Amino acid sequence: MHPVTPAWVRVRLRTAPGAAAALAVLVALTACLAAAFPRALDRYEDAGLVRAVAQATPARTTIEVSAPQPGLQLPARAREQGLLPPALRRQYTEVLRAVGRPLVADPGQSSYGVVTQDALAVPDPWIPRPSGLPAQVRLVAQNALGAHATVRTGRLPRADGPVTASTTRVEAAVTAETARSLHIRVGSVLHVPAVSRPPLEVRVTGIVTPRAPDGAYWATEPLLRTPALARAPGGDGDPMYYWLAALLLPPEAAPALLATSAHPVRYWQVAPDTRALHAHDLAGLKTAVAALEAGPGLGQVRAVTDPAAQIGTDLDDVLTAYGRLTDDIGPLVAVAAFGSATVAAVVLLMAGGLAADRRRTELTLLRARGASLRGLTGRLFAETAVVAVPAGALGLGAALLAVPKGRAGYAVAAAAAVTVLACAALPLRAAVAHRVVRLHGPRQDTTAVRPSRRRTVAELTLLVIAAGAVETLRRRGVTGSSGDQLVSLAPVLVGVVAALVLVRLYPLPLRWLTRPAGRLRGAVGHLSLARAGRTSVSAVLPLLALLTALTTAAFGGSVLAGVADARDHAALLAVGADGRIDGDGALPAGAADRVRRTPGVRDVTEVSVDDQAQAGRDLTRVSLAGVTPAAYAALAHHVGLGPFPQARLHAPAGGRKAPLPALASPSVARTYGTEPFPVRLADGTTVAVRIAAVRDRTPAVLGTDFLVVDRAGLGPAAVRPTTLLLTGTHLDATALRRAAGGSAAVHLRATERARYVDSPLQSGAEHVYTAAVAAGAGYAVLALLLALLRAAPERAALLARLRTMGLTRAQGRRLLVLESLPQALLAAAGGALTGWATVRLLSPGIDLTTIALPSTAAATGGNALRTDPLSLLLPAAAVLLLTVGVAAGQAWWTGRKGSVRELRAGDAR
Incomplete structure (x- = not known):
């Protein structure tokens, strides 16, 4: 046989442009969905991680390095130099270098400076004393105050000349909240006790307003921007309170803190850059934090700062908590992903199988004329690739534009897998069907062909695998099966096994109904059953696609309904009714x-x-x-x-x-x-x-x-x-x-319910299930349309022949409807029953609490998966209605056209 040539491919595409266009649309749509899924999942997970870090506040997520003041054995000048900005800045640069990737520091919110570890009581009588106790202050000399604050009144503090431990006067600034609570004004002087010398006079030269009060610069130590009403320790009577505030000194004034007894310490605060946080780097992030706290990073930091330096942060706890949330929600999302992927793969295989079945006569003739099996499959692969590869690339590009964030590698791999499957479906099906040269192929009616031993063994193997996956999921639960992809495939395997069982049972009712239908007066009933029984065994794949799609849609719809019910129930427990007014x-x-x-x-x-x-x-x-x-x-x-x-x-x-x-x-x-x-x-x-x-x-x-x-x-x-x-x-x-x-306080059930999604990961999982339900329903419709359109020319020719024998239009319409109903009824009833059975089988292992409710409301219980009647019945009813509608429409359209053309088309076929 001649090798594949571009001219031959062009001829084939011109011969069937409609089929080529339909394949291109199918591949582009499927590739777009497949490529968009991993990027959308990355986006949801990244947003969830950023939200978790933001909700934890910088007080927990900032990595704080602290070191004591330079040792007393050093000369006074050396101790003072160790607190000045040049030394601290140099050490700060080295600390940032010790932060290992994928953890990235945010230089704009990171800071360094000197702070008094203990608070000092100031005796000034003009400062408010709630319980008669004097206010206490902490002296903070932090870098870049001017870059993070706006001067509201006065000016920023500065150091006029060198500041040493013997300096008695320094300048400071306070935030507007501190000034309001402590009655501080520009020009106010606070006297901070010193050791063996007169108090340190701190003159307030400016009142500032933080530019980003929730940023790490201000929020790592909230006392910098907001004073606290602290409770005095001890005492058996009424509690005693005093004001605790911070005075913001210029960095050059840090040596003055050595004169106090408040144990000044040096610190370097490293704020993580949330823009560089990615959920797929979670393990690396935890490793980087652990290395800083008690690993090589700690050694590097101590080498450049102080041998006694300590590193503290709760960022590792935040990452661990988010990891648990991901581990709980991830398997649920995997169930939806595997379901949609399986349905899409079955429809692609079905499209290739139907194309091979449509061209059976042509391919049989080519093989009879000497075409090699290798050459035949090569030509089919080439003509399919010419259509599928550009369509797959177009779908990939659309996905990258629609979901701009996320890893591109997984998207490319998903789109490539779809394209390869689309290209290989037709050649593989043709290779299996035409591996032996025949002049004509035997009839393979559904009611006559017996399943082969290989098929029986394969089906039994699949049944065992599905039973094991279901039992594992019921015992361990889907949230305990992270990384076990077989468990996530359990709903799909149940649907596939049910489809194979129904395919084996499908011929039985047709055989049982043949004899009673033969005794009917009219020929339409008997003819429709005969036509349904003569359906080619290749129709097994459309039934498999329909049943898998309906099962996936029913399972996904039940998950969404269960999430809504769980939130409604939790909101009801929190309010008690639709609304509550408490006086x-x-x-x-x-x-x-x-x-x-x-x-x-x-x-x-x-x-x-x-x-x-x-x-x-x-x-x-x-x-x-x-x-x-x-x-x-x-x-x-x-x-x-x-x-x-x-x-x-x-x-x-x-x-x-x-x-x-x-x-x-x-x-x-x-x-x-x-x-x-x-x-x-x-x-x-x-x-x-x-x-x-x-x-x-x-x-x-x-x-x-x-x-x-x-x-x-x-x-x-x-x-x-x-x-x-x-x-x-x-x-x-x-x-x-x-x-x-x-x-009176008003609480509404609807308002409470809206608060229950506290992570983009939860809302993302809902969106994934919504997309899975929509994709399952869409592919079910597509599978049905492909099957019906494949049989359309043959049915049109049949109606044309029968009309020459006196068949009326009404009888033709009934014939097509009755011929299509057995398989549609089987798919609809089987899909609803399989969806119900899947939910019932898997509900003991699936708890929707994690995806439905925040961690604070997770103790409500009773959030197991339940069947949703609407998700079971609506897709099944749509399949029946579409089948009847297409059959009736085809009969009407054929009745409007003449019979000569259809008879010629049938004869030519």
Whole structure:
């Protein structure tokens, strides 16, 4: 056979331009999605790491190197020189060099200087003394004050001439917050005690405002910008407080600190550059921090600063906490990634298989005329590569533009894998089908062909692998399987095994229905079953694509629904209803009526909550809520939070002397049992209570130690409502606060729910699952369309022949619909059933708490994966509707055209 030539490829492309264009679109779209995924994941993970470092604040993430003042054995001049900017700057440069990559320092926020380790009390009487104690100050000589602050009043401090340990006067600046709290003005003089000499006079020459108050320069030591009201140690009486503030000296004045008894120390603060933080470097970042704290980096720092230098930071703890979050969320994201990748790969293989099946006659003829198998596959690979390679490159370029950040290597590899698979699908399928030269191929009807032994062995092997993956996931959980890709493939393997099982079962109902259909009066039913049974075995791949796509979409939709349910439940536990209004004491009269008239409010339940109640003889603190049983029971049933029969809570008719029935938490019930016990209220009255029902949660009280009683049995002071529980939609916090009056606090369930995403990694995982659901549904539709379009010419020719025999248009429409329904019903029902089974099988090993809630709300529990009916039924229904719609549309379109052309096309085929 002749070698591959460009002319031959051009002829083939001109012969079937539509097929080439469809392949190009499919490859470009799939390559774009594949290339965009790793870059999007990098972006989410990097943003999550930056957010984690930012939320930890520079006080924890800055690497601080500290060294004592130069030794007393040195001459005074040498000690003073060691505190001046030239020496500190030179050491600062060497400290930055000791920081190993991938950790990168931010020179703009890093700093160095000298600070008094202890605070010194200043006796100046004009400084406020909250408890009669004098204020204390720390002297700080930090570099580059002018570059990080704006002078609000006065000027920056400076050193007029050389400053030594014997200097008695220096200048300083303070921040506006320090000046406001300590009543400092420009020109104020503070007297800082010195050792064996008069106090050091510190004159304030300027009041400054930080340019980036949350940056590491100011926030590593918050005292620089914000004074603190510190509590004096000791004392058994009332606590004593004093002001603690910082005075900002010029760096050249650092030697003056040697005259104090506050133990001045040198420091070099290294702020990490958040722009250089990447999640894929997490292990290297932790290694770099460890090397500085107790490794080679510490030795380098001590060699250039002081043998007694120490390095401290909590950055390693922040990185470790983020690593745990990544380890918990990563496997969940891998499940979605593997599902979408498998569906895309199956559709690409399906496209190549359908193309080979469409050209079966042509390829059989070429082989019969002497074409070698190697030459044939080479030509097919060349003509596919001419289309797929540019399309893959176009998809890669689109992905790089759409997601500008992230590693490019993984994106290129993903797009290249898609392109190679697209190029190889058609040649490999043709090589398998035409490895033996035949004049004509045998018919391979689905109902007639028996699976080979090799196929049986392969299917059994896959079944064993899937069962092992599911069992491993159920035992260890998906969050405990980091790095185990087989576990992440468990949902896909379940779908694939289910598809293979359904393919084996597919011929059975067709055989069973053939005889009853043959006895029908019309020919449409019998003919449609015969046509469905004569479907080529190559239709196995479309069914596999459909079932895998539907399973992936159902699983992803259940994850998204589970995340939403977990957040709703956590928000309900935090609020107790759709809205909650808590007063500072009793609410104003008429507040409930005004709130009830607020737009969006459907119902209002009044509650009297006493958080100071004391139960039993030991006066254990509990929260007691007085409610109206009927209204409160209706609320509990509506929100699904500890529902109970209202009759259990009605006060007895015997008056206040009879014990009040109470709804109690499990901890209170274990302590007091079912016998009556006294409860002392905040107003001094005492009521007898008997526990009648036990519930883990209740809307009125957010804690775990509570009692709920009928407010009719309480005194007049305890009956006044302190809390309003609201149900409704689109509640407005501002309007509710205005209606409640006073200093009432308004909490909305919707607002609380919106706070539960505290990391871009969580929102990124949600977006990945949303994309997985959309991709699964899209590829399911695409697989169905490819299968239907492949059979369209043959069906059109069939209808044309049958119309010459008297088949009406309505009968033709029914024929095509009934012919398509068996496989569509199998895919739809199998997809819904497989999705349900997958969620049920894997739910014990999947907890959505990490992806749904922040770490502070992770203790709510009950966030296992559950089936979502909409995710199961909607894609399956779409498959059925699309199948019927395409079949009906094809019948209508064929009916409008003449029969001659279709008959010729059928004969030519």
